[in-house]
Amino acid sequence: MNRPTPLLSVQDLGKSYGPHLGCTDVSFDLWPGEVLGIVGESGSGKTTLMNCLSAQIEPTCGKVIYDTRMDGARDIFDMSESERRLLMRTDWGLVKQNPRDGLRLGVSAGANVGERLMAVGARHYGDIRNVANDWLKKVEIDVGRIDNPPSTFSGGMQQRLQIARNLVTEPRLVFMDEPTGGLDVSVQARLLDLLRGLVNRLGLSVVIVTHDLAVARLLAHRLMVMKDGRVVEQGLTDQVLDDPQHAYTQLLVSSILQP
């Protein structure tokens, strides 16, 4: 009998910048369809961890093992660079905090969505455009804006466009770094609603970094709390937020303003 394997398995991951510690001793498994939230204050190593997981930077020690579609479980840092880059633009998505970092601002929204398709060999203009249209609808952007450059879009639209651009190749794993940062509350709510719908419908696995516990509660199934580069507590979201064990988590939870 086949035992199910985790999609992403992280073992004793650590990254130090010289004597300065980025993050250390991080281990966890991410299962297909699961949303993992990483919370913690600024400077706690969230983004360093995220960058290691998504192969943006190389960790100092530890392994990141990904269950690839073709060859099963492989350490992403043992892969050749071309394999890793192919993985990153097909099976993975990376949604950045600032949509202007993740989008190509000089070209139209349609080209932004179609870029990954063309990168993996799509060569039929009509098909690419239809897919782009579909995705704009899915992320609730007016299809009439398909030929407008994203620089003419509002912040919320840019963020949704960035999500569409990442999901177009139907990735299995998406990394999100503060996807709701810099958006006002009503736009945040719509984006979260959309994200939750997409995650459920597509069965995505997501690693989401946030300092906003409300976002974490809404999206994440499981939560990891980081402090000074270490994971101080992890567990089911409701459990961590409603019954925090570690002193830092208690502080974090109690700092939320109660309306």
Place this chain on the structure above:
Amino acid sequence: MDGYNFAYLDEQTKRMIRRAILKAVAIPGYQVPFGSREMPLPYGWGTGGIQVTAGVIGQDDVLKVIDQGADDTTNAVSIRRFFARTTGVKTTEKTTEATLIQTRHRIPERPLSEGQILVYQVPIPEPLRWLEPRETETRKMHALQEYGIMHVKLYEDIARFGRIATSYDYPVVVNDRYLMKPSPIPKFDNPKMDNMPALQLFGAGREKRIYAIPPYTKVKSLDFDDHPFEIQQWDENCALCGSENSYLDEVVMDDQGGRMFVCSDTDHCESRQSDGHVGPMGTQQAAE
């Protein structure tokens, strides 16, 4: 000429350039860095092309230099005179007689043959430059053959203009491997590069790159399945020689809207006229 080495550059420099050319021929379409020298003319006027020409030219070569197809424009005249003075080789305006042709912005209309060398002057060799400003990244993209982004540009063209509006310096894939800029030739000339019997060398002086297409190499222009590659077409024929299938320049005659279309390849036009072909505004030349 006294005081100068044959073909202006010293022998060690020419040797370095030849090594770069050999490497470029071995890897069709790959941009080989080379130690570009200061030349006695400004960057952008053909310093890369001149250095490549100086590297390959020999005592027995017959040199032709064209600029936008014409043999008699400033750039062509001055480069031809430069080599006439520094090498003493024979020069010509006839495509058929030349063994070495340095060109800016055109490929001669008359098909080239084995044994001829075509040297292009290249302003910007990197096809991905406007899409990706980092040199480290573009090199990696070439190494890993990540060329999808080039289609993003073509997609943008179609989305904006309804067709691929890029009309010159149209990107090609050489030998099914390297993405290459063919220098600012009109896309009309792109099909001529495919399987050409002559050797094609490209020199970029300011950017310090040499690349090449060996004879009989596959050169494919990028396109979409539903928007195939097309070359320019004109409603008129050449006004002087009546040619129906050459690249035409539009010449404004007066301020009343008068204009004529003539072949940009002057040698092609003149040899057709002396063969007795006449266009609507041409005059019959004596056949003998």
